[in-house]
Amino acid sequence: MTVKAVSFSELPDWETDDHGAALAVFVQSCDKIRVNNQTQAQDWSELCAFAKKTTDARAFFELFFQPVLIEDGKHTLFTGYYEPEIVGSRYRAGKFQYPLYKRPREMTLGKPWKTRAEIESGALAGRGLELAWLSDPVENFFLHVQGSGRIKLNEGGAMRVGFDGKNGQPYRSIGKEMVRRGILSAHKASAGRIKAWVRKNPNDGRRILQHNPSFVFFRELAGLDVEAGPPGAMGVSVSTGRTIAVDDDYIPLGAPVxxxxxxxxxxxxLMVAQDVGSAIKGAQRADIYYGSGAEAGRTAGRIKDGGRMYTLLPHASVKRLLPEG
Structure with a gap:
């Protein structure tokens, strides 16, 4: 990993952003910033106190932070994610035949457990772990990829579900696998095209989806503001166009980026690193939150772009990273 300090003047279009909007998102999670040690935590806690009472957002960021370029030798990649809105039911009936599961008690988080194929073949059937039932196995799969969603219940009302752990199996991209098999070309491997192919080829599509052995378990999220975004890894609602998911081995959760x-x-x-994702690995890797619903999903599914991202860190933290700088 390499870390290079840069100036705010080197950030393209820095001066034209809505810094106040970014500050509002930063304040939402600044009390929960995740760092490696108590010394770094102190750097952030002092900034958080100032953030809550500042009246000049741009001056706040420029005074208390230093932009740094963190790299690990891999190319920058931006993708998008969203909160799906799916029709479902609390009960298995009619077209609602594809379950979302609650986490089994015997499963140990972080250790390999049953694969997607094993679970979908009935390994959890009959145990009462079904949280909800969906009508479309493809939407079920992509809800696993997103990690949270809203379910419009067939019997009335809605349910919001969120990530509650995974089976410890590695995440494998079905898009890459479809390209490898020659089913899709690399520039056409969008979420929309993947969904369309799997629906058109249900038997082969099921096997393609099971190429990814990773499986997500959910819990019902009660008491959330229906207008707010789903909770991210920091436990606060993510914000459309201002939240990114990152690899927290490189970027502290809660840091402006x-x-x-x-x-x-x-x-x-300017966005805030408030989330993580099993496919988000690397110093220059980020997933941008595009909001809820079908249109947000279509937009997020098209995103696969390069560029650069610069993490804003407290001056004291930068000095420890760059002792000679």
């Missing part, structure tokens, strides 16, 4: 995303719809904006 300047995004310079290239591609068809470029983004240059």
């Amino acid at each position: 300047w995004i310079d995303k290239k591609g068809k719809d470029p983004i240059r904006r």
Whole structure:
């Protein structure tokens, strides 16, 4: 890993961003910033106190932070994620035949357990672990990828579900596997095209989905503001266009991060690292939260862009990373 300090003037379009919007998101989670030791925690706690009472957001960031470029030798990759909205039921009936499962008590988090194929073949059937039932196995799978969602219940009302652990098996990209098999070309391996192919080829599609042995368990999220985003890894609601999921081996959860995303719809904006993801690995890897619903899903599914991202760290933390700087 290499760390290079840069100036705010080197951040493309820094001066034109809505720094106040970024500050509001930062404040939501600044009390829960995750760092490696107590010394680093003290760096952040002092900043958090100032953040809650500052009236000049841009000056706050420029005064108390130093942008750094953290790299690990891999290319930058931005993707998108969203909160699905899916029709389902609390009960198995009619078309609702595909369960979302609660986490089994005997499973130890972090240790390999039964694979997706084993679970979908009935390993948990009849144990009363079904949290809800969906009508579409493809949407069920992609809900696992996103980790949270809203279910519009067939019997009325809604249920919000969130991540409650996984089976300890490695995440394998079905998009990459479909490209490897020649089913899709690399530039057409979007979420929408993957869904369409699997629905058109249900038997082969089921086997393709089971190429990813990772399986997510859910819990019902009660008492959340229906207008707010789902809770991320920090336990606070994520914010559309201001939250990213990162690899917290490189970027502290809760840190502000300047995004310079290239591609068809470029983004240059200050975001906050408030989430993680099993597929988000690397110093220059981020997943941008695009909101809830089908349109957000279509947008998020098209994102696969390069660029750069710069983490804003307290000056004291940077000095410890760069003792000679």
